[in-house]
Amino acid sequence: MNAIAKTSAPEAALHTEALDVRIAGVNLSYGTNHVLKNIDLDIRAGEFFAFLGPSGCGKTTLLRLIAGFNTADTGTVSVGGRDIGNLPPWKRDVGLVFQSYALWPHMSVAQNVAFGLEERGVPRADIRRRVATALEIVGLGHLADRRPSQLSGGQQQRVALARTVVIEPKVLLLDEPLSNLDAKMRVQVRRELRDLQQRLGLTTIFVTHDQEEANTVCDRIAVMSDGIVQQVGTPMELYERPANLFVANFLGTANVVEGRVAGAGADRVFETASGWRLPVMSGIEVPAGARLVFRPQVARIAEGGDGAPALRGEIVRREFLGSIIRYGIASGGQEITVDEPFLPGQAQHEVGANVAIDVPASAALWLA
């Protein structure tokens, strides 16, 4: 299983180069269903990039568009500065690893891997060498003569990967590559994927609906929803400074407090219906109709209180998650989540307690 780390860099035998991918003004509709809306993305050479979003957001459609299985109504897709929009799939040199792996059951592992080279008319001896190299990269050299049906899920996935990288694609596309693996394999394979990508230096696009996968593996992420790219950034940027409520909610847990911002300039203040007020830090942009958003770990719980107007509520839930304790606090018709670190010996709050939630103004996000 650790074969990838142990081999003496067989990937040196594959000649891959890092190219940038540029998607500009792409629109795509199925009938009246507008699936991709004005997509603009610049993916840098050698970057591990993710399309992240819930199912139906258009991320797989966009990936298949790059591979040539969908056709855009408008817009261009270029790889390394060359427009590939009018090429059929078989001329694109864009390697796609399918979610189902799509290994051909009537061919052995080696035959599967050799397929793309045979179609390219590579000489026989070279095919044999490159197939062996590719299988070695994924640590499956000893299974070359097996049928796909005789392999485990993780092994099938590596064969699919070997089959794709062996053609030395210009870009590597991964369609939910971890979704058919069990939880433990998933963590291991995603590390291997990252490792392989680094060694090959291939520009890689990874489609997933799982924020943890995207966060741990990718350099940058495009968060998609409803056919629109909501935000692009590094995992930390997206978490720290989400562009809107969707991104804040999709990446991690976010508390959203209804209310309105009154005043202007340095005197801006956020006020809820119950009368609690929180000053807005100067210099922060507050979009129209914005609500207060904060992460569970930035707030603190204070029991009792001095009677001053505060964000108050009753603890209705307490979940022990190991390193933290997660409290659910019913406040003004909604539930607010607050995480406190679990430190041995420290007193905890009881369910039913009436508490005040202390939100530091510096940690507040104002999102619409």
Place this chain on the structure above:
Amino acid sequence: MSLALSGASSKPARPWRLPGTPGQITLALGIGAFLLAFLIVPVGSVIYVAFTEKGTGGFTLVNFADFFRTDLFLRSFWNSFYVSAATVVLASVFALPLAYITTRFDFRGAVIVQTLGFLPLIMPPFVGAVSMQLLFGRNGTVNLLLNDWFGFRIPFMEGLNGVIFVQAIHYFPFILINLSAALRNIDRSMEEAAQNLGSSGMRLFRRIVLPLAMPGYVAGASLVFVKVFDDLATPLLLNVKDMLAPQAYLRVTSIGIADPMGYVISVVLIVVSVLAMWVSALALKGRDYATTQRGGGGLARRRMRPWESAVAYGVVGLILTLVLAPHIGLLLLSFATIWSFSPLPDGFTLAHYGRVFGESSLYIKNTLIYATLAGGIDVVLGTAIAYLVLRTKLVGRQWLDWAAMAALAVPGVVLGIGYLRTFFDVRMPDGTPLATLWIVIVLALAIRRLPYALRACYAALQQISESLEEAAENLGATKARTVRRIVIPLMTGGILAGFVTSFATAAVELSATLMLVQSNADAPLAYGLYVFMQSAAGRGPGAALGVIAVLLVAACTLLSQYILDRNQKNRGAAR
């Protein structure tokens, strides 16, 4: 961090593109032309002639009025109807106990029953007819024994009874297969849920099991009805002439190709076929109960009490004996010296086989050529149509599928008449009419069997995940290369199954062939059989030929099973 929020955007127009590659369009047009020339035009001409006035060519219903004014035709119509309905009933009597006992009880020998149950299908019904005469006829084995011991006879084979009896034995497997499958597909949890809510015994059977199995039964029953209604050879061999298919044949062969009555009868045959299929489609519509669920199984099987077991074995034994009677009779007849007015033949000989292999090997050779060509045409067309329908976006591709399936509703007699009508005027360069060439027989066989091969190919392609093809394209294979290296190899099992089905059934087909065979030198096995069986002296060699036909078809069926099994194993569970 870059923000790429996009606002409202008007839907832009997609640039116009050809709906498929030039290759796909050419293929579709070619198949369309083939179906047009060899199915739609011939059948259309039959319908056209039925509605036109002889001489003037104007539209008329006079021919139909004549049909309904003629006693013979009316009687033929009701006879055909009666025979078909009675066959369904009798076939159900054979099939119901077998299906019920083997699926609902722990019954040893269930596998044997299910296997032997298919045997009648591999013998053309008219072949069985002769041996049934010898076993069940007025002076056949059973009646001679009955008369000796009890002094009475049962008119199994008198007139229409004979047709019903022979057809029921031949076609009951269709009901058995469909009904068994339907019963097996009922999930145990369906029954258990009913038991959990307080239902049991007959009520459970009537309210849950029966309704769930009904669509399967109706599908099988309507198929039997159509087959019997359209069958030409069995009534002819049993010398029953006042049924519709024989009347159509006799009108065209005795009065001539210009006589409108043959065409009118053809239209009636088509209408009844379409109606029966419509009923079947109606029965199945929205009731394609796929109730088998994860971790579930078929219906719960019950152990039988000893007396139940005895009754069950008795019933199964009796039915299987009846079902196998034609085969046993045929085998005896093929070795018999003389078999007349005696329960068993007087003596045994190999002379008939010698004669068949000596004089009649031509029939066997012709059959092999015709059936191979027909099967080949069918799988090529079937694969191509399945691919066009499932994998391309060509406009009107569904029409190819529908046109090919329409052949199901065209009785063999009708296709034969249509070919004679359409291709007699088409002359070859040397002046011989196209209709007299043996290739026309091949085409008729191919069209008749195309629906079966098409469904087999269709199912095979449906099982292939499209991502397997996309993976090939992604790695550099063009559409055509993908078809060759991925699609066809993965479809092999289904294509072979389709070929064997077409081959085996084409090898024993007679309805269309009877019309189209112009000289003995071009005749296939089924035709030779028919000719032999016409005379008492020819029965021995005819039976020998029949045994050969049965063995041929049986070998093909076993072969296809073997291939399918191996294919399944090779591929494993990976999809």
